[in-house]
Amino acid sequence: MKISLCTITFRHHLLSLEDLAVWAVANGFQGIELWGAHARNMAHDPGRNAAWLAGFGLSVPMLSDYLPLDGDAGDLMRKTTDLCRLAQRWRAGKIRTFAGGTGSRETPAARQAFIADRLRMICEHVADHGLSLLVETHPGTLADSLAATRALIRAVDHPALKINFDVLHVWEGGDDPIGARRDLLPHIGHYHLKNIRSRADLTVFEPANVYAAAGRRDGMVPLFDGMVDYRAFLAELSDDPGAEASLEWFGNDCHEILRRDRLEIGSERGRRRRPEAVPVARRPAPADPFVRGAAGEGRT
Numbered sequence: 001m002k003i004s005l006c007t008i009t010f011r012h013h014l015l016s017l018e019d020l021a022v023w024a025v026a027n028g029f030q031g032i033e034l035w036g037a038h039a040r041n042m043a044h045d046p047g048r049n050a051a052w053l054a055g056f057g058l059s060v061p062m063l064s065d066y067l068p069l070d071g072d073a074g075d076l077m078r079k080t081t082d083l084c085r086l087a088q089r090w091r092a093g094k095i096r097t098f099a100g101g102t103g104s105r106e107t108p109a110a111r112q113a114f115i116a117d118r119l120r121m122i123c124e125h126v127a128d129h130g131l132s133l134l135v136e137t138h139p140g141t142l143a144d145s146l147a148a149t150r151a152l153i154r155a156v157d158h159p160a161l162k163i164n165f166d167v168l169h170v171w172e173g174g175d176d177p178i179g180a181r182r183d184l185l186p187h188i189g190h191y192h193l194k195n196i197r198s199r200a201d202l203t204v205f206e207p208a209n210v211y212a213a214a215g216r217r218d219g220m221v222p223l224f225d226g227m228v229d230y231r232a233f234l235a236e237l238s239d240d241p242g243a244e245a246s247l248e249w250f251g252n253d254c255h256e257i258l259r260r261d262r263l264e265i266g267s268e269r270g271r272r273r274r275p276e277a278v279p280v281a282r283r284p285a286p287a288d289p290f291v292r293g294a295a296g297e298g299r300t
Helices: 017-026 036-041 050-054 073-089 109-128 146-156 167-172 177-187 199-205 230-237 254-273
Strands: 002-006 031-035 062-064 094-097 132-136 161-166 188-193 244-247
Touching: 002 254, 017 031, 031 036, 031 244, 036 062, 036 073, 062 073, 073 094, 073 109, 094 161, 094 188, 109 132, 109 146, 109 161, 132 188, 146 161, 146 177, 161 167, 161 177, 167 177, 167 188, 167 199, 177 188, 177 230, 230 254, 244 254
Parallel strands: 002 031, 002 244, 031 062, 062 094, 094 132, 132 161, 161 188, 188 244
Antiparallel strands: none
16 A cells, blocks of 8 residues: 655644655655645646656655535636646646535535536546546535445546545544445545544534634544554555555644554554464564664754
8 A cells, every 4th residue: 555645734733845855765655645735836837747756755646635616617727737738747646525515414416406507517527648647535515424425426427436435534434434434445545544432522623623623632642542543544545555545634633643654554554464373482473564764853
């Protein structure tokens, strides 16, 4: 499984992409998921592109943005075209957006049909650029539950539509992430991984709080410390070596938490691969490619 960090984690930090690239490589990441705002702000710098990032041994799996489904169709398509061009510059095969701004139960049928039509229109456009459009499973959208996500996929009915499977938000919507993943597997293009201390803390992920520099971070916890059982989920994911996922951390202590989570993911994979029939004490400890020095730490 390929693991990326998200530049949105560092939305309130004064860091360059080079700083993040050096640190990402030193700590076992294979990619960097670019926030759309960050990709646009680097558009003026022709030296920052996929070939440059590949020099660090990294790639960009996805550009994560927010396409305006409401309003003028021409404006929507212009913004989609710009995002496609940025994705091609970074050789990212996927762009991420959301399916509207209201939950499936609160959205009238006519409005749901409108959102599906707009998403289909975007899918046709991104497909012409050789890309996929990923809709994120998220509360307050038309992909806020397994049933709603399945209905949206049927309504859009386009092969370029994929799902960004946010494990926490699937759990938040009341579905079992493992069961939902099995159901949606043919349509899943990417995974977002994050966790929470309790259901009572889920409001910390509301956009108004997440994007505020002084927003509350209490309740955001490392991947293996929260309510979602990531050991079970990642064990399920082990049958898909081509899976791509991003650690989506919005809290404090970014470097320390990401380093810890990446290391523990590597440790979990190592435990699952170890043959149970051979006593561990009789086997030499394998070199863990994810346990690396913190080279680049001084650059952050």
